[in-house]
Amino acid sequence: MLTGLSWLALEVTSLERARTFYEETLDLAVTTQRDDELVFAAGETELILRRPTAFPRGGLHTHYAFSIPHAEYDDWWARLSEAYELEEAQFGPVSSLYLDDPDGNCVELGQQDVSGPGIDGIFEVVLEVESLERATAFYTDLGFETVDTGSDRQRVRLHGPMALELWEPHLGIADARGGVHVDLGFETEEPAAALEAISDRVRAVERETDDSVVVRDPDGHFLTFTGAQC
Numbered sequence: 001m002l003t004g005l006s007w008l009a010l011e012v013t014s015l016e017r018a019r020t021f022y023e024e025t026l027d028l029a030v031t032t033q034r035d036d037e038l039v040f041a042a043g044e045t046e047l048i049l050r051r052p053t054a055f056p057r058g059g060l061h062t063h064y065a066f067s068i069p070h071a072e073y074d075d076w077w078a079r080l081s082e083a084y085e086l087e088e089a090q091f092g093p094v095s096s097l098y099l100d101d102p103d104g105n106c107v108e109l110g111q112q113d114v115s116g117p118g119i120d121g122i123f124e125v126v127l128e129v130e131s132l133e134r135a136t137a138f139y140t141d142l143g144f145e146t147v148d149t150g151s152d153r154q155r156v157r158l159h160g161p162m163a164l165e166l167w168e169p170h171l172g173i174a175d176a177r178g179g180v181h182v183d184l185g186f187e188t189e190e191p192a193a194a195l196e197a198i199s200d201r202v203r204a205v206e207r208e209t210d211d212s213v214v215v216r217d218p219d220g221h222f223l224t225f226t227g228a229q230c
Helices: 015-025 070-080 132-140 191-198
Strands: 002-011 029-034 037-042 045-050 063-069 087-091 094-100 106-112 122-128 145-149 155-159 163-167 183-188 204-208 212-216 222-226
Touching: 002 122, 002 222, 015 029, 015 037, 015 045, 045 183, 063 070, 070 094, 070 106, 106 122, 132 145, 132 155, 132 163, 183 191, 191 212, 191 222
Parallel strands: 002 045, 063 106, 122 163, 183 222
Antiparallel strands: 002 183, 029 037, 037 045, 063 122, 087 094, 094 106, 145 155, 155 163, 204 212, 212 222
């Protein structure tokens, strides 16, 4: 039902400080600049940094993961470890490194089958939820599939246009936390069908047009469903 991740929006206190981190440390390019917002290109997904001046706000303390080519991992580690105390995790044959951005978001750079060079997409986002059962049912009805449940019974991993982790409040790898009031944009061929699948459980329908639908999920996260032509 959902065919791609269009954007992830994060809340920042200083656009200039955040811009320095994402532009100079992680080599992302700014594509759009507004008074209270910066948009970076992360492969085919936009990373939006937003001052908290209106709704939807960006996510707070959000753990998410950038895709990098396998062959670049050691170079990224060598470069970032000069200025940051990195953490590392191994997932089968692939590795990920973790560091915090200036606003406390836990940023993961993980080996993925991408071309690069550099960061080439977002492959995971973690949301904090009150009830795993409720949130899992909600996102399953949007087409996500459960692929893993944590042994601690505090998280569920779903697969869809990207990996979506649903966490009840706890600290994960590198003391990461699930994001609150996260703003996510999804591509879909039929925004109205996406709304129909979960309309009885959304907290609110914020906007509905022929080409896009904006809702708040049961935990207050903003979800936008946009048609391919938008």
